[in-house]
Amino acid sequence: MKILVGYKRVVDYNVRIQVKPDGSGVITDGVKLSANPFDDIALEEALRLRDKGLATEVVVVSLGPADCQAHIRNGLAMGANRAIHVVTESAIQPLTAARVFMKLIEKEQPGLVLMGKQAIDDDANQTGQMLATLWGRPQATFASLIAIDGEKAQVTREIDAGLETLEIDLPALITVDLRLNEPRFIKLPDIMKAKSKPMETLAFADLAVESGDFLNTTHYAPPAKRSKGVMVKDVAELVAALKTKGLVA
Amino acid sequence: MSRVLIIAEHLNGQLNSATARCVSCAQALSAETIDILVLSDAADAIAEQASKISGVNKVLSLSNPANAHPIAQVLAPQIAEVAKPYSHVFGPSTTFGKDLMPCVAALLGVAQVSDVMSVESSHSFKRPIYAGNAIISVEAPADAIVVATVRTASWPAAEMNGNAAVEAVSVAAALPTHTRFVSLQQGKSDRPDLQSASKVISGGRALGSAENFSIIYSLADKIGAAVGASRAAVDAGYVPNELQVGQTGKIIAPELYVAIGISGAIQHLTGIKDAGTIVAINKDAEAPIFEVADFGLVGDLFQIIPELESRL
Numbered sequence: 001m002k003i004l005v006g007y008k009r010v011v012d013y014n015v016r017i018q019v020k021p022d023g024s025g026v027i028t029d030g031v032k033l034s035a036n037p038f039d040d041i042a043l044e045e046a047l048r049l050r051d052k053g054l055a056t057e058v059v060v061v062s063l064g065p066a067d068c069q070a071h072i073r074n075g076l077a078m079g080a081n082r083a084i085h086v087v088t089e090s091a092i093q094p095l096t097a098a099r100v101f102m103k104l105i106e107k108e109q110p111g112l113v114l115m116g117k118q119a120i121d122d123d124a125n126q127t128g129q130m131l132a133t134l135w136g137r138p139q140a141t142f143a144s145l146i147a148i149d150g151e152k153a154q155v156t157r158e159i160d161a162g163l164e165t166l167e168i169d170l171p172a173l174i175t176v177d178l179r180l181n182e183p184r185f186i187k188l189p190d191i192m193k194a195k196s197k198p199m200e201t202l203a204f205a206d207l208a209v210e211s212g213d214f215l216n217t218t219h220y221a222p223p224a225k226r227s228k229g230v231m232v233k234d235v236a237e238l239v240a241a242l243k244t245k246g247l248v249a
Numbered sequence: 250m251s252r253v254l255i256i257a258e259h260l261n262g263q264l265n266s267a268t269a270r271c272v273s274c275a276q277a278l279s280a281e282t283i284d285i286l287v288l289s290d291a292a293d294a295i296a297e298q299a300s301k302i303s304g305v306n307k308v309l310s311l312s313n314p315a316n317a318h319p320i321a322q323v324l325a326p327q328i329a330e331v332a333k334p335y336s337h338v339f340g341p342s343t344t345f346g347k348d349l350m351p352c353v354a355a356l357l358g359v360a361q362v363s364d365v366m367s368v369e370s371s372h373s374f375k376r377p378i379y380a381g382n383a384i385i386s387v388e389a390p391a392d393a394i395v396v397a398t399v400r401t402a403s404w405p406a407a408e409m410n411g412n413a414a415v416e417a418v419s420v421a422a423a424l425p426t427h428t429r430f431v432s433l434q435q436g437k438s439d440r441p442d443l444q445s446a447s448k449v450i451s452g453g454r455a456l457g458s459a460e461n462f463s464i465i466y467s468l469a470d471k472i473g474a475a476v477g478a479s480r481a482a483v484d485a486g487y488v489p490n491e492l493q494v495g496q497t498g499k500i501i502a503p504e505l506y507v508a509i510g511i512s513g514a515i516q517h518l519t520g521i522k523d524a525g526t527i528v529a530i531n532k533d534a535e536a537p538i539f540e541v542a543d544f545g546l547v548g549d550l551f552q553i554i555p556e557l558e559s560r561l
């Protein structure tokens with residue numbers, strides 16, 4: 001079984017994002033870029049399935065600008081067999097991303113596609129679900145446990161009510177949540193090895209994907225600020241303050 | 250004029266209050282009609298509850314044994330069918346809506362606006378990106394259906410004194426059988442629901458163990474609050490996942506939020522910044538949580554909590 005893994009490059013989760021003063025975007029010059037944390041977890045899961053003999057090949061797929069090759073090499077260094085880089089200089093929206101992945105599915109015929117539950121830049125939480133729909137295959141989102149059993153998988157999902165388990169037929173799409181696993185660290189020798197692993201580069205335009213970039217972002221603004229309140233000196237003062245506000249009896 | 254269809258969320262025969270929050274958001278569109286669609290194996294009783302939400306015109310009740318559990322790939326084709334005469338289809342931005350609504354959008358061939366915080370006009374909305382560190386205004390095309398999820402923490406639940414008509418509907422969509430419900434492991438609790446509670450007390454990594462976390466429960470019970478947690482506390486196994494508050498957990502807006510032994514990482518703050526009053530208790534005076542707290546108290550939680558409990 002072949003596994004495709006969505007592997008998006010995003011602004012590192014530790015960066016405190018600043019909105020440009022003119023509201024035209026966020027400042028991304030010179031900020032640290034990393035793999036979407038959920039995508040690292042998706043890749044780690046794919047590698048573990050391969051290690052268990054449940055998958056034969058792990059292919060990382062990244063849609064992004066030409067300069068995200070170094071990022072894709074990290075995925076190869078983590079252990080993916082090969083990579084597909086769909087080059088697009090402008091950011092694309094989830095429906096378009098899903099359509100691109102659909103083209104790759106037609107070509108690669110994977111048994112499983114793993115994606116992050118959301119990309120931490122757009123926080124859209126859409127691409128996997130849209131892809132499963134276009135593909136006409138099962139989806140299990142927000143996975144915290146995946147058990148493959150022949151032509152089926154049992155997936156435990158983190159939902160608002162608790163933990164839900166679904167049984168799905170393969171091929172299928174799974175999006176992963178944070179507690180699925182702890183991604184491995186990349187070791188130096190693996191970075192060397194990754195240099196010789198195959199990376200296929202495709203131009204977005206050559207895929208003849210109909211664009212689904214229908215949303216037009218007209219303005220960026222910083223969030224409303226909460227003002228810093230007061231420090232109380234002890235529990236008595238805290239309780240008095242809460243009583244004054246009518247928050248406790 | 251906008252015609253809005255809202256997808257009801259429910260569990261164990263009970264309508265979730267997220268549905269009434271979606272109605273508030275739809276009202277901000279000055280809609281011509283706001284209808285609710287209930288999909289279930291026994292939809293009528295839930296439709297009855299939904300008909301009480303103020304501002305709703307009509308509740309569509311769609312019963313089908315295949316809808317016994319909310320499986321996105323089963324529900325989406327039915328919704329896409331019912332949605333045709335509407336200009337907007339809304340679902341809550343809960344795990345239910347996040348799982349389902351992008352499938353509806355994909356079937357309709359449109360984009361989805363995730364996490365609507367405010368409505369600027371019928372086709373223009375504000376939503377958060379980068380864990381809420383930027384708010385964008387997005388415009389959806391005027392000539393296509395708008396599919397959106399509603400950020401429930403941004404909207405009050407509409408009142409419950411309506412009396413909408415309930416109408417049974419059926420659709421002829423072919424439904425897949427490739428996905429089967431196995432089980433739901435639900436934390437049983439008599440405590441208020443985290444997503445709709447007016448008071449929430451959360452504990453973080455500092456609690457140190459599941460055993461120690463009991464002091465958070467005990468304090469919460471004292472004031473009738475729901476219990477929440479940071480990701481670190483969930484990861485460490487002190488509490489189940491459904492208590493996680495934050496970017497990847499629940500986004501909440503209680504009147505009172507008390508963060509105990511939580512540092513205040515941006516991913517956590519995203520989940521609480523609409524709270525009315527934030528109280529932080531932390532032994533580190535430099536902890537970032539104090540930057541957003543209305544009342545901060547520096548000290549050891551293991552001394553503060555018992556004293557707090559005894560004074561309340």
Ligand SMILES: Cc1cc2nc3c(=O)[nH]c(=O)nc-3n(C[C@H](O)[C@H](O)[C@H](O)COP(=O)(O)OP(=O)(O)OC[C@H]3O[C@@H](n4cnc5c(N)ncnc54)[C@H](O)[C@@H]3O)c2cc1C
Nearest residue numbers: 453454455479480481495496497498510511512532533550
């Ligand atoms: C993609 C991504 C998504 C994430 N999503 C979420 C999310 O949804 N929700 C979330 O919460 N986190 C999330 N995180 C994790 C987040 O970055 C932090 O790691 C997490 O919130 C830290 O939890 P904490 O504050 O409990 O622990 P810590 O950061 O370890 O803080 C513990 C605090 O307790 C204080 N303390 C210690 N002992 C005591 C004592 N005896 N008395 C009083 N105070 C004490 C310390 O001073 C410290 O401030 C996410 C991270 C990533 C990368």
Ligand SMILES: Nc1ncnc2c1ncn2[C@@H]1O[C@H](COP(=O)(O)O)[C@@H](O)[C@H]1O
Nearest residue numbers: 006007063115116118119124125126127
């Ligand atoms: N440009 C991209 N390149 C690779 N994977 C992507 C891309 N965009 C989205 N994905 C995948 O889809 C998931 C969800 O993204 P989103 O719907 O944008 O929140 C991500 O975690 C990735 O696995």
